[in-house]
Structure formats: C-alpha cells, structure tokens
Amino acid sequence: MKSKLENIKKIIVTKPLKLDCGKTINNFPLAYETYGKLNKDKDNAILVFHALTGDQFVSGTNPVTNKEGWWVTAVGPGKAVDTNKYFVVCANVIGGCMGSLGPKDINPETKQPYGLEFPVITIRDMIRAQESLLDHLGIKKLLCATGGSMGGMQLLQFCSTFPNRCFSAIPIACSASHSAQNIALNELARQAIMADPVWDKGKYFLKDVQPKNGLAVARMVGHISYLSEKGMQEKFGRKLQEKADYEFSFNADFQVESYLRHQGYAFVERFDANSVLYITRAMDYFDLSKQFKGGLVEAFKGQKTKFLIISFSSDWLYTTKENKDIVIALNASGADVSYSEIVTDKGHDSFLLQVPDFLKTLKSFIDSMYEKFKNEKRI
C-alpha cells in the first residue's frame, strides 16, 4: 500500500497553517484527485469534500484499494455530477491516511510516525488546508462545492470562512454542530480502538501492526448508524448467513452480523486507526455557531453563495431537523437557499447510494447553477 501511495497526486503546502489548537504546520503534503477537464474560463470546477472514512478517490477506481471510488453513484461521465462537463476536485483531509498529512506520517522532530503526537485538528483546519489546493489549481471561484456528512460540515465551514470561493454549495445530510448523539457514537468508535491492546496508546506503528479488532468494531458502529431501522430490517431481517438453522455458537449466524464483520474487517485494510481518532475528534469539535458570538446566522452573514441543503427522511445520524436548522439560519441571514428532504428508507447512507430523487435533484441544481454562473460572468 505504501508504494501505491507514492504515485498519487499531491501538493506540498508551503504556506504555514496555524491550526485551531495553536500549533502550526507547514510544508505538509495534501493529496488530491481530479476528474474531467478544467475549461478555459475555469468556471466548471466542483470541489467535493469527503466524509469520515472517505478519500480523494471519488469516482473511477481507487488506485490504492483497487475498489470503486466512494461516490461513483453521483460522480463520473454522464452521472449527476457529470465529469464530461465539469472538473471535479477532491482532496484527502489532513489527519487522514490517503496521502495527506496524518498521524501515520513521520514527525520531522522525532523521525518517527506522529501517532498521538499529531496535533488535534478541526474541520476548519481541514478546509484551510484545502484552500491552498484551489490556489494551486488556479481556481478563483468554484462553480459548486458539495459533500455529505462530514463533507457537508467541511463545506459549511468553507463557505463561512471563504465567502467568495463558491458560486453554489450543496451540503448534504450534515449538521452545523455535532449533536450529543453524534459525539456519543464517535466516542464509542474511539473507545473500541483504544480498548484494543494492539493500539498501545497509538504507538502500534512501531511494531508495524494495526489494532484491527478495535478498528473493525469502530467501523461496525458507524455502519449501524448509516442505516435506518426499516432499511436494516428489509435488507437483513432475521435471515441466517448460509445456514439452515442456528449454530448455537457465537459465529455470525445472522446475515446482519456477517455484514458488519465484513464491513469492519474490509475497513481495516484501507484505514489507519489513529486517523479515525483524529477525524472523529474534528467532527465532535465542529460547532459553527461557536465561532460566531451571534450564532449560526452570523456564520452566514453576507453570503452570496447559492445553497441547496439536502436531507434524507430516514437519516437518524444527521436528521432532517438538524439540516433544517441550517436552512433556517441561512434564511435568517438572507442567503439564497433551497432545501429538499428526500424520502427514502436508506438512512444516512442514502447520499452514497442509487437514490433517484436525490441524484436528480443534485443534477438539476448543478446544471442550473452552471447556466447562472456563466450568465453572471457575462454581465
């Protein structure tokens, strides 16, 4: 996996980045991928922010895992985000493990991987790092930026911090501040990792191992929260896994158990345990209104960006209500905002799946914004 990581696109961000925790990082790698072509006018660029366990490989085949990109349902030639027409950019977040600076990288001071020496990062640190990529690519104003879940949180922060960088924005299934339930579930994931003796206070890299069991359990927690009760019941019910009856053991008798184990152990192959700790922490610390004394309305004051907020009816992780709170704040700030709640049983995962109403809405908005963006530039 290491040799494959050397061949991916990255920039070295030379501009020092003062992190929210007070520390400064500089000369750090930021890995990214692009799809489609940036046109002459540079007005067809769409920035995608990835979620907790995502990476820069949105579409096509991920060259590191050899699996499909995480958002092939929405991004690609002829898809809702049509790469024949648009130039799609996605960067790996700092704190991640797909080429951008993260806890498994070498700490120049100790000449050893950072582990828990890595500074605690925030959503704002992530998006500040990514602004450098836009400068590098020569994109002054994005046609659109989008992202689901933590990607949506990054997007809200991005629009608030850099109000002139997006013509339009589509935050999907996200929240302007992590709820107690969100924090609790992330804590469960972290505790699972930290309870694994292999984790060894984050120093597992010294033995070149991963706390696989803890990391897999962390992933299972996530997967439960990404589905809805109804969706899970319909998909698995009480179906048994390739057997006629109970085994009277603790093997995976039920399909749902088998599914979780599969998801958990597949994840271990491609993700770093310490990255999960750092990224979930960044999500928990996210509270956009906290940065503004006047609350969330102040966070969006003077926004020229045209927003479309999308939520999913069966998402209990980032609920319709939380998404509507963003809409209310945008409305109160006088911003141009649209909102749609997509009715589906597929839970939080909906944004990654074939949900026709969602994909149609996404496409309609981006295409109409492209026309508007071109018209506005003409005037």
Next chain:
Amino acid sequence: MKNLKMKKEFKVIADLLPINTRVLDVGCGDGSLMDLLYKKKNIEVRGLELDQINVQQCIHKGLPVIQGNAETELHQFPNQSFDYVVLSQTLQAFYDPEKVLRELLRIGKSVIISIPNFGYWKVRTKLLFFGKMPVTKTLPNTWYNTPNLHMCTIKDLFSFCDEKKIKIKKVIGVNEDKTSLIKRSNLEIKNLFSKLGIFLIG
C-alpha cells in the same frame, strides 16, 4: 393543477408587484410564478413548497425553493424579511387560515392572497338548484376529497380583514380573461361575477 387559466392570475399578481423587490411565494408549485417574476421584473424570489416533484421542478429552473409545509414552517422566515409574500389559492386549505395569514403579514411588508370565490354565481346556483356541493373549474374536487377546508367568498375575506383590522390596499376580481377592480361600492356585484379574488393587504 396550475393550468392556463391560472396564468391570468399570475399576470395580475405580477402586475401588482414592483420591480427589484423581494418576494416569497408560499406554495409556489412548480415555480411558474417565480420564474415569471424573476425574468420579467428582476424580482428576488424565494419559494416554499410541500410537494417533492414540484420542488425538483423549481430547482431544475434554478429557482430557490424550500421544501416545507406552510402551515407549520413559516416560522423560519424572519420578521418583515420580504417586500411581498404571495399565497395563491391555498388560504382555504389550511387548518388555521388566520394563523397562517398572521404569519404572512409578519414575514412580508405586504401580502397578496388569491382565493377561489365561493360567492361566484355558478357556485351559488349549483348549491341552490341542485342541492349539491359545487364542482367547478376553479373548485374541481368533490366534498370528500377537496383540500379546501375553509371555503370563503370575496365578501367574506373583506369582512375578515375589517374585523381583524388588516388594511386592504387593493382587490382585483378575475373572471376568465377579464379583471376588474373591486371596491366596497361594487362588492356585491363583483362577489357574484368573479371566479377569483386577489387581495393586496398589509
């Protein structure tokens, strides 16, 4: 639902609205009125719409729309945040029209409401001569499936505004392609011959 005949209504509403204003269209449907206002009068439009397919249509046209229920979700719009709020032929469908109307007046500096007129002569004669709930082009549903819970006449809305001390700025009656100004002096006759009443209040 918004057929060709409704377009006359939209024209009347568009004529009532000055250029370069900010307008909220409550129950904006597929965005036809918003599109007209945006293109013809450079009005900064916003829509509120319940139906998913209509919401998609608006987004397709590049019109800002919020999916939601006007009965319960108007609270999200700040006080006096729009120059005008438009409510086309839906006041009678709310559980609590008065509450909705209060909300509209809170959000908009002025409010435009249109109502299908239950005082229209054909409606009256249907009930009078056939003894059955009227079904007409503007009121196409039967009693058991109509969304209209609180039917009223132009005269009713006049009295309502008077009673609640809501200022009536202008009232226009629409019958097919014809429009006419409704005043207190001609209210009785216009109440009989208008299919729709369009009220500018607030």
